Amino acid sequence: MAMPAPRVIFHLDMDAFYASVEQRDHPEWRGRPVIVGSPPDRRGVVCAASYEARKFGVRSAMPSVTAGRLCPDGVFVRPRMDVYRDESKEIMRIVAGFAGELVQQVSVDEAYLEVTDRLPRAAEDTVAAHDAMLASAVPMAEEIKAAIRKERGLTATIGIAPNKLLAKIASSNFKPDGLTLVLESEKVRFLRPLPVGALHGVGKVTEQALHKAGIYSVADMQDFEGDLRPYVGSWAEDLRKMAFGDDDRPLDLGDDIKCISSENTFLKDTAHRPTLRQCLREQADEIAGRLQKRRLAARTVQVKVRYSDFTTLTRQISVEEPLADSAMIYRLSCWLLARHELVKRPLRLLGVGVSGMVDVVTWDTQLVLPLEFPRPPGTAPA
C-alpha cells in the first residue's frame, strides 16, 4: 500500500485572544477575570473571556447577564475589533516569516501552517522517518511562540501533527501556551480517549446517531466492527478514516469564497418540523460561524431539499443588507421552506447555503434593534 507523502502541519491558536490583548494593553487587568463583550447590565453576549474568567464558568457567546452573575467581579470590556484585527495582521506577519505562503488563516486568532518543505526530508517512506520529521519541527514551533511572545506580548498554542485534523485537536486540547506534538505512530492512540464530537465535522446530529450505535469515544469508533452506514450514511468511510487519524485535506489557501453551505442527509426521510428546524438552526450556526471567521457577509440565502425519489429543489432569496448572523440565516431558510411549500413530502436531505459574499470590513453595518419575535401561533417549539 502506497503511503501518502508525509506532511507536517502546525495549528496555531492564540490563547483567549481578545482578552489577552486587553490584559496586555491594560496591565492593571492582568491576573483578573477579563470579559470582552457587552456590559453585564445590557443585552448582548460575551465575545471572549480570559482564563481567569473561564474559571468562573464564563464562556464566549454566553449572555453578558449570565456572565455578570457567574463572575460579579469580572472586568467587562467593550470589544475593540480594530485593535484585534491589526494585532491579527501582526501575528500573521510573524507566522509568514516561518511558513511563507503556506498559511491558511482560519480566523483572527487561528491558522494552519504547512511546514513540510521547510524541514529536512525524511530519508525513507516509513512511519519512523515521518515521526522524526515531525519531531524536528518542534524547535520551529518554539521559535514562533517565542517570537509572538517577544514581539507582541501574547501567548499562542501550537499543535504539530501529520495533518490538519490532528494538529487542530492537539492545539485545542492543550491550552494555554501549549505545544503538543502528535507523532504519526501515536495518532491512533492519541485519539482514543477523545469524545467523537472532537472529530472535524461531527456535530450534535451525527453525535446522537453515533450514540445509538453505542459509540461515544473515538476508541468506540475505532473498535466498532459493524457497518457505520446505517447510522451516518455515506459519511461512514470518511468518519472511520478520521477516527484513525487520517486526513488528507490540503490547506485552503483560496481567498475567494463564492459560497458557504451546509447540508444534512437524514437517517430516515422526515417531514417532522422540530427535527427540520433543529437541523436548519445548526446549519445556520455553522454557516454563520464560517462567515464570521472569514469576516464575510452574504447577500443570498439558499435552501436545498431532496425528496425520497431524489428530486432535488433549491430556492433562494437575496437581501439588500448583507447578512452574517445565524438567526437571520435560520429565519430566511425557514421562510423559504414555508414560502415555497417545500416540506409537503418527507425530506431525504436538507441544506442551507449563502452566497454573494461581501467583505464586512468594507461595509458599514446597520445595527439592528434587538426585537424578539414571538413564535407564530400554532407552531410548536423546536
Place this chain on the structure above:
Amino acid sequence: MKFTISKEAFLDAIQQVQHVVSTRTTLAILSNVLLRVRDGSLELTTTDLDVGVSGSVSADVEDAGATTLPARRLATIVRELPAAEVEVSVDEKNVASIRSGPSFFKVNGLSSEEFPPLPKFDGAREFKIDQAVLRDCLRKTSYAISTDETRYVLNGILFSFKNNALTMVATDGRRLAMVEQEIEFPQSHETDFIVPTKAVNELSRLLGDSGTVAIRVTGSQVGFDLEGSFLVSKLIEGNYPNYRQVIPGEAKERIALERETLLRAVSRVSLLASEKSNSVKLQFSPGQVEIVASSPEIGEAREALAINYKGPAITIAFNPEFLMAPLRNLTADEVHLHLIDEISPGVLRTGSNFLYVLMPMRVNS
C-alpha cells in the same frame, strides 16, 4: 338601473375607491367596481379580498339597482367625458350605457351578485377618534413599516388600544416609530391588532381634516367608518414583537435640534454618502454638531450647526434616509435627540407622544 350624476362628483367617487383594485388579479370581478344606486345615492365598492373600500355620492336615481363595471376603464372614460352631467343606465345583461353631451359609451359589466360582499362588523369593538388625529398618527409612523415580506408581522402598523390610549407602532427592525394618543373606550375593549400597509395607505388617502372615524375590529378584520366612506381590511395574523423592550430607558445626552435645519443639512451632506457606506456621521461637541459624509471614491461633505450642547464629544453614524424620514413627517419646530453612545440606539422625540428609535451604523472604514 338608471341614474344621472355630475361628472366631477362621479370621477371623485371612482378615484376614491379605484386604488384598491389590483392590476394583477386572476378573478375578473375584482377588476370591477360595484355600483349600487338607491334612495338618491350612488355607492361604489372595490376590493382585492384583503382590502375593500366603499364610498357614496348623491345622484339623481331614476331606477334603483346594482351592477359592476371595469374600474380603471370607467375612471378613464368618466375623466374624458365632454359634458358636466353623466347619465348611466344598465340593462339586465349588465351592459352599461354612458351618455354625456354628444358622447355615448357602451361598456360590458358583470353581475353584482358575483361581487364578493365586504365583511360585516356586527358585535365588533368600536373606537372613535378624530380623523385629523388618526391621519397625523399614520403620517408619523407609516414610513417605518417594513417591506421585508419575510417578516410579515412588520408589514403594517400595530394599533394597540390599552389604558385609555391608542399606541401606534411601525418598525422595520432598524428603526421604530411610535405615537401615543389618549382616547376613551371601555376597558373591556382593550386590544392589539396589525393593519397591513395597503390598508394604511388607503386610510391615509381617505382621512380628512375634520369629522371622526369609527374603528371597528373583529378577530380577523378591521373596518374604518369615515362618514361617507368605509374601508375594511384583513388584519395581519401573528404577534407583533415586544417593541417596548427596545426603547432605551436612560439617556445621557438630550440634545435639542431645529427640525427643518437638521433635515436640510442631513439631506445636503448625504449627497456624498457612498453606496458602501450609506451613513452620515453626527459629531457632537460643545456648542455644535458637525454632520459629515465621505466616501473614498466620491469625496466628502461637512456642515456644522450651532446647537445648545454641553456634553462630551460624541460621534454617531446613521443611515441618512432613516434619520430624515421622521424629520420630514413631523411638524414640530424642535426635536430632541437622546443619545447613549455610538453603538446604542438614538431616540428622537417631539412633544410627549412621539418617539423614534433609530439604530446607528457601525462604521468600519
